[in-house]
Amino acid sequence: MTLRLQIDGAAAHLVIDRADKRNSFNMAMWQAMPGLLEQAARNSDLRLLIVRSAAADSAFCAGADIKELLANKDDGEWCAANQAAINRVQHMLARHALPTIAFVEGDCIGGGCGIALACDLRIATPAARFGITPAKLGLVYPMHDVKLLTDLVGPGQAKRLLYTGNLIDASEALRIGLIEQIADSPAAIADQLLSxxxxxxxxxxxxxxxxxxxxxxxxxxxxxxxxxxxxxxxxxxxxxxxxxxxxxxxxx
Incomplete structure (x- = not known):
């Protein structure tokens, strides 16, 4: 499964597992994610949701599946369904009942960065990189996600990331407020939340x-x-x- 929910005591891990595609999201994944978010919200034993990659040596999420987008660009019905699926995930994740952590171990790009933005907290390893790249693809970032970004880093830094599409490392992400902590594991802050x-x-x-x-x-x-x-x-x-x-x- 490219997405799955793993339960570890009072914490749920929403695991992204598509390493051969650098964990890029296709429409099937966007459509599957709300069910997993609802499953976690319904479980009264859970107190925390962590979004992460299945493999430490893979990207957190390289964004949308660009080949899929290109193959369906002329299908208006498909494009509308894809947009709706993305918007639903982002809205649900940003308002999830549980506190949420994005644990970023590799590249966190485009739509993947949007997923991290929708979480309450972002913890990244020193090797993590962040970027929002629609300007390099002739696309436009969703309004909801632009607001999430601007709320975190302010309009100036948001414009820099959006306009250039450049990647920044974990240290720069921490400096501008895109992430809250650099660490090799989310365990320390997870334990604090659970206590x-x-x-x-x-x-x-x-x-x-x-x-x-x-x-x-x-x-x-x-x-x-x-x-x-x-x-x-x-x-x-x-x-x-x-x-x-x-x-x-x-x-x-």
Whole structure:
């Protein structure tokens, strides 16, 4: 399978496995991914989703399958279905119920960079490279993904990446805010997320998404969520553990 979901305790790994094509996505993969995202969201035992390549020596994702795009460029129905499939994946991933990490071990290009952008956090190895290359192919990057990029790195750096299509290394990606950390494994930050309150992370993730979608002030719903946390079991466990000077043991 070119895409699969692997469960490791409370973490799910969405694995990209098309190494012979540098993990480039064809339409079948875009269409299959929502089902895997929904499967992870429905599993109440899960607290984290990590998107990664099956092989450390392969690209994270080299983007769209260009040969497939070229072969179907004159088929309007196919192009519309492909666009819809990509947009659905990106929208679902950016708003997934679980905290998400993109672990990038190789090249992360075009649509592959879009997948990483849609995750909450991006961890890259020193060998990783990033690029958004539609300008070199006569294509246009999706509006949703341009916003994800601009939200992360600001308009100036976004324009530089989009206009030139140049690849940047992990150090440069970290400098401009495209990634959050350079590491050989996502384990350290994954462990930190898994030890924190799942309720707190879930609700604060929703708050961040509201901000990114344009909300700038509390409404009745956000005020309610803030107030109700004080009556929650995670607040009791977290504060009790703090007073007792022990590690909190949060449930699901």
């Amino acid at each position: 924190a309150s799942p309720h707190s992370i879930r609700e604060m993730k929703r708050f961040v998404r509201r901000v990114l979608d344009g909300q700038s002030a509390d409404d009745e719903d956000t005020l309610r969520i803030f107030a109700e946390a004080f009556a929650g079991s995670d607040f009791f466990e977290g504060t009790t553990a703090f007073v007792e000077k022990r590690k909190a043991r949060f449930g699901q």
